[in-house]
Amino acid sequence: MEKALIAFAAALCVVAGCITGLMEGKVAITAVDNVGKNPDAADKIQSMAIIGAAISETCAIYCLLVAFLIIFILGA
Amino acid sequence: MLGLQVTTLFSILVITAVIIIFLVFVNRKLTRFDPMDEPKGIVLLMMVAVQMIDGMVRDKTNDKVAKYLTPYILSVALYIFLANIAGLFSLDTPTSNYSVTLVLAAVTCVLIEVYSAKAKGSKAYIKGWFEPFAPFVVLNIFSKLSTLLSLSLRLFGNILSGGILMSVIYQMLASVSKMIPLIGDFNILGVMVAPVLHFYFDLFSGLMQAFIFITLSISFIGKELPKEE
Numbered sequence: 357m358e359k360a361l362i363a364f365a366a367a368l369c370v371v372a373g374c375i376t377g378l379m380e381g382k383v384a385i386t387a388v389d390n391v392g393k394n395p396d397a398a399d400k401i402q403s404m405a406i407i408g409a410a411i412s413e414t415c416a417i418y419c420l421l422v423a424f425l426i427i428f429i430l431g432a
Numbered sequence: 433m434l435g436l437q438v439t440t441l442f443s444i445l446v447i448t449a450v451i452i453i454f455l456v457f458v459n460r461k462l463t464r465f466d467p468m469d470e471p472k473g474i475v476l477l478m479m480v481a482v483q484m485i486d487g488m489v490r491d492k493t494n495d496k497v498a499k500y501l502t503p504y505i506l507s508v509a510l511y512i513f514l515a516n517i518a519g520l521f522s523l524d525t526p527t528s529n530y531s532v533t534l535v536l537a538a539v540t541c542v543l544i545e546v547y548s549a550k551a552k553g554s555k556a557y558i559k560g561w562f563e564p565f566a567p568f569v570v571l572n573i574f575s576k577l578s579t580l581l582s583l584s585l586r587l588f589g590n591i592l593s594g595g596i597l598m599s600v601i602y603q604m605l606a607s608v609s610k611m612i613p614l615i616g617d618f619n620i621l622g623v624m625v626a627p628v629l630h631f632y633f634d635l636f637s638g639l640m641q642a643f644i645f646i647t648l649s650i651s652f653i654g655k656e657l658p659k660e661e
Contacts, residue, residue, distance in 0.1 A: 403488075403647060410644045414582050417589035424592070 362431045369423040376416035383409045436531055443523035444532070447514050451507075482506065488647070492654030497547065501653065504543070508536065509646045516591055516638025519598075520630065527641075528592040530584070537584035540649045541576065548656035583648060590641050594633035601629060 387405035391398045458478050465475050485506045489498045515526045526532045549557040561572050605622040612620065 406644060407647060407651060410586065410648060411582075414586055417586055417593075420593055421585060421589050424596070 359431065362426060365430075366423040366426045369419050369426065372419040373416040376412060379412055380409050383412065436529065437524070439524045440526055440529050440532075443518050444515075444526045446523060447511065447518060447526065451510055451514065485509065485646070489650055492650045493657055497653070497657060501543075501650070505646050505650060508539075508649070509642050512536065512587070512642040512645055513638055516641060517634050519595065520634050525591055525595055527587055528595050530588050533584040533588040534580075536587070536645070537580050540583060540652070541580045543649075544579070544652050544656060545576075547653050551657050579652065583645070587641055587645055590637060594637050598626070598629060598633055602626065 383405055387401050391401055458474060461475055462478070465471070471479055482502070486498065486502050489502050489505060493501060512527060515532070519525045548560075552560060562569050563572070602619070602622050605625060606619045609619050609621040610617070
């Protein structure tokens with residue numbers, strides 16, 4: 357019973373990742389749109405998009421780390 | 433995961449030795465290189481790499497800073513990339529250990545503070561900690577700490593999750609291939625499926641994370657410098 361609760365808690369943590377995935381996709385869509393509009397700025401848009409995606413990814417990674425901690429410390 | 437094991441220390445030492453030997457080798461090639469010749473091989477590769485990183489640094493900072501920042505950025509990129517793909521050579525992955533990534537992020541954070549102090553002058557720098565008014569010093573300390581945490585945890589989390597996912601997939605494939613008669617003890621499905629996943633989780637993700645780390649380092653440092661016209 358306790359193990360099942362721990363597994364459920366870890367799964368619940370990772371749910372936040374789906375919104376991060378959606379929004380990271382939005383970063384990519386916006387970058388592609390704007391490169392299509394003005395191809396000259398492609399280099400700048402690329403580096404900005406990578407930074408934006410990396411920063412918004414931090415949220416998902418925190419959730420993943422919390423899930424790992426729950427599994428490996430509570431579940432051990 | 434958090435403490436340093438002997439295997440991690442060993443792989444850190446191996447990676448450092450590989451980088452030193454490689455750079456000494458490149459240095460000998462470059463000193464013998466005639467500028468009139470057409471560059472090829474390893475010389476051309478290093479020229480392209482240095483030019484790319486130098487362009488990235490110069491884009492975000494000024495020429496004076498770039499002279500000292502480019503060597504640091506290039507060596508960090510080399511180290512993180514080699515550390516991320518160390519799993520392919522049956523070494524421990526040093527970047528899946530939080531101590532290593534914390535040190536890497538701490539170096540960048542110290543550089544950010546040093547360049548910020550140099551650009552503003554020491555008096556204005558100390559005053560910057562108490563802005564907009566004195567009690568905000570707590571919030572300012574937390575905002576500096578969050579840079580450190582996010583830089584180190586991003587690298588650590590990405591590489592660690594890749595490693596854990598790979599080991600789970602290996603275990604799953606081993607238990608599936610046990611059902612095959614005669615050769616069941618040999619993990620044949622793992623040999624067939626894993627290379628593609630290694631390509632993504634080790635090579636692509638390793639290169640991407642090294643690139644993201646240096647891009648964020650450059651832009652955090654560039655943010656502290658005065659604007660040039």
